[in-house]
Amino acid sequence: MIVLKERFVMYFRCTFPPATPALEFAAVMPVISLTVNGNPVTVDVEARALLSRVLRDQLDLTGTHVGCDTSQCGACVVHVDGKPVKSCTMLAVQADGENITTIEGLAKDGKLHPMQEAFRENHGLQCGFCTPGMIMTAVALADENPELDEMSVRKGLEGNLCRCTGYQNIIHAVLDGAKAMRS
């Protein structure tokens, strides 16, 4: 968590946008205020900037990944007011005033979230690229559905692509993680 704070301080010290002229349609940079992983931030964003870009490039929260351009892969899932959202499909300006949680904000006080633990314990990841989005989706799925079973997890994860694992260990992880979240 300390690292995160330092990153934010660094952000406030640097100037954004870059020193080059912005495009005409983005001449006026909207300013948005967010709470990200519990920290309030105010950011100048391009009007067309996607939430995923702002999180990654401006807030240095690179755990949110971008694996496609058509909202299919789910590597970019974050929580917006507790709901899972594909951050590559949301304009940053739409998130103004919202409470955002990214994968970096899931562990609390140096302790992994039960879903993170479950992914490691069940080998629910290989290359790790889809993993942040997969875990964020899984946490929301478990929050929203007290009675998860294998089929509902499979259905619930259909917006998240993994190319490495064949999903079976992810399903085990989500079921275990959900159970641990309830206990």
Added chain:
Amino acid sequence: MEKYGIGQPVRRKEDARFITGAGTYIDDVAAENMAHAFVLRSPFAHAKILNIDTSEAENMPGVLGIITGQDWAAEGFATMPTKAAISKKIDGSPLNQPPRHCFAIDRARYIGEPVAVVIAETREQAQDAAELVEVDYEDLPAVIDARKALAEDTPRIWDNIEGNVCLDFELGDKDATEKAFANADHVVSLELVNNRVTAAPIEPRGAVAEYDATTDSYKLQNATQNVHANRTTFADVLKIDAESLHHLAPDVGGGFGAKNSSYPEPPILLYAAKKFGRPMKWVNDRNEGFQSDTHGRAQFSKVELALDKDGKFLGLRTRTVGDLGAYCWTNGPFTPTGGSARTQGGPYNIPAMYYSAVAAFTNTMPTDPYRGAGRPEASYQIERIVQHAADTLGFDPVELRRKNLMPTASLPRKTPMGLDVDSGDFPEVFDRTMKMTDREGYAERVANSKKNGMRRGFSIAPYLECSGGMPKEFAGISFTKDGTVTLRVGSHSTGMGHETSKPQILAHTLGVDFDRIDFIQADTKATPIGGGHGGSRSLEVGGAAVLKAANEMLDKAKVLAAHLLNSNADDMDFADGVFTDIKTEQTIAIDDVIAASFEQGRLPEGMEPGCLDTESIFEREIISCPNGAHAAEVEVDPETGAVRVEHYWVIDDFGPIVNPMLADGQVMGGVAQGLGQALMEEIVYDDDGQLVTGSFMDYALPRADSIPKMELGYYEDAPTAKNPLGVKGAGEAGCCASPPAIVNAVLDALKEDGVAHIDMPLTPEKVWRAISEAKK
């Protein structure tokens, strides 16, 4: 030590960063004052480039400059040669290799070929400006189907390459095979397609290049599977000394072969970093990935099997047309030739075999090895023709397979394709898989499906494949006073868990603490050589290198331990991290020996502090033969053509399993990719060469609800003697077995409907049409 020993499902070290978002993938890499590159790609499959006007784009905000094909040509850079493992035609002459520059210079030959690169302050600015680069194209007729490419009246893709042929190829005994067919009671024949697919790792390709003018040296961070080989290629292209290029990979988000290839963007980026004096970043988006990541498979084959009246296999003949796309790329010509030939016939006892192929150029993105690189094709070919033989000649498909497997007593042997099969027990593996599949309950499940208006089918698919990739690998072990052990390897994990399995081998062998082992891979400065990853080589070659280095280190440590105990090295025994003098029963722990190795006063003559650091190279002489038997049960809805894989069973023989958890992951991931190829994945170009499948909305990847429950097991009683770990490459087996298991199960389900064959992928539409056609 036991907890982290060989055979234990040790949880992964790398996960600590991946589950917290702390991994560093290429798009997370930044350098101070970094500029961004966007690649403008050809929108035409085949077109002359008459002129490129960059004036408007150059004046866009943030643009630093634009590099076109003509600019590149003016620099006199070299072409990227193919490094194909098969490089000669049947007549011994070299294959036809078109020059592959990093840009299309005066003619574009596939959609996605780089035409210009825009450099700007931000990626968005580069992309905006790229839209204003005016390229004057003259559209030319495109050749899309590899079979048509070979026809006499088809236009040439390369002016000097007749018939669009790269090379022809043959392997096996043609005369003996013809004789076997002439004397056969039955001959069955089938034309089939191994559909063009793409690896589609979820992380897109990308790189960050830096140039240091003071030392005239480069640093390239690249989402690649193979830093050493690609360093050589990139340095050759740029005509610079390879030593001046530091090539390394950060965390890589999947590769599956596609990140092994040598792509044009990294050399362009290196050039741009020097030209503009700024670090350069480029990262593909997914649409660019579909256009410009290498594709795989893309083979059209005619397969024939000769049998006697009892169903004994007598001969196998396969003729393949392989689609290379517009260039030879990195190892493209190998796949439809040697790559597909080696494992023809799978695990069956077939006395005569002959494989022939021709590899053709088309106006499509080139193909290169994709997970399996020919072995999944071969496995599909043999299993489909065996199923077809059973169906058309009235044999039970399970029994027909079982009785034709290579008998255990016949091993070791060489197949007619020259494959050295040294170990295994194919009938035992086959029987174990069959035992898992609940045959007793099958009739009832079929009846239940029928009651619901569905069809149910089953198939087993025994397979025999082989490993591949670079035969040499490096491992280096070094120690520090504080007890840290650093392991440097030239193999490369892109998700397979080497950061865990390689230290596991080291911890097991040396008895040092697993948690104290640091791991370095994919860095040309860290290891003198490295084969990266490909051909399921990383454990059998890379793991063997770790074991070799560990044992060589132990030899030195034994001398030191003996010195410390005032005994003879010959009397020293070593087990569980402890040296024991067998005569005096004095002991000393390896950690104490390592600590002593840094104290000059405690060392014997000839040993210096740091003397236990060890570097080793292992070289594999013969590739291993992973094998197994997979089985699938499917349900098909005849009203919609939808296929649901209900259950999937696996027994694999990879020799002894180092980490069963990681092995399971390899198998399940491979099965899922094979399921994708079998049921949903296909790269489609229309007749004009337009890429129809340019996104995950058009190219269907398996999702969590497309995958059945998989039950896995291992047969570990037949280690190979080809490497000291006894292991057989595990990474590609899954996608060798699952396409035939699934497709044959679907066709088994549709037997009563009279459907004899459907080409992959078995999409609902194709299945529904096949059922409708059969009704007519």
